[in-house]
Amino acid sequence: MSAAKSSAAIRYTTLRLAIFIGCLVVVGGLVQVGALPKGLGDSNYVWVVLLALVLSAPLSFVLLRKQRDAMSEQIVTKVDEAKARLEANRSQEDGAVQ
Numbered sequence: 107m108s109a110a111k112s113s114a115a116i117r118y119t120t121l122r123l124a125i126f127i128g129c130l131v132v133v134g135g136l137v138q139v140g141a142l143p144k145g146l147g148d149s150n151y152v153w154v155v156l157l158a159l160v161l162s163a164p165l166s167f168v169l170l171r172k173q174r175d176a177m178s179e180q181i182v183t184k185v186d187e188a189k190a191r192l193e194a195n196r197s198q199e200d201g202a203v204q
Contacts, residue, residue, distance in 0.1 A: 114180045118173040122166050129165070130158040 134154050136142045145153030 114173065114176040118170060118177045121170055121173060122162075125166050125169065126158060126162040129162040130154065133158045133161065 133142065137144055137150065137154055142157070143153075144150050
């Protein structure tokens, strides 16, 4: 079960990176054929990367909803377990002092 939970974050991150790389390739191609402006002076690479980031963010938000939900469930579960362990440790310490 732990392996399945850890794979939710890895899968989300991998898919997010894949969407960014896809946008980077598409934007780079559009800049090279002249469909998009090349930027100012030597800013071509910065322009392409920034435009790819701007395009990949909303795409990731829409396309990766299920993976994001699975990852957030994983995080909530781990936080709840940590809180329960902390409370159990506190109650053990209180019992030892009395």
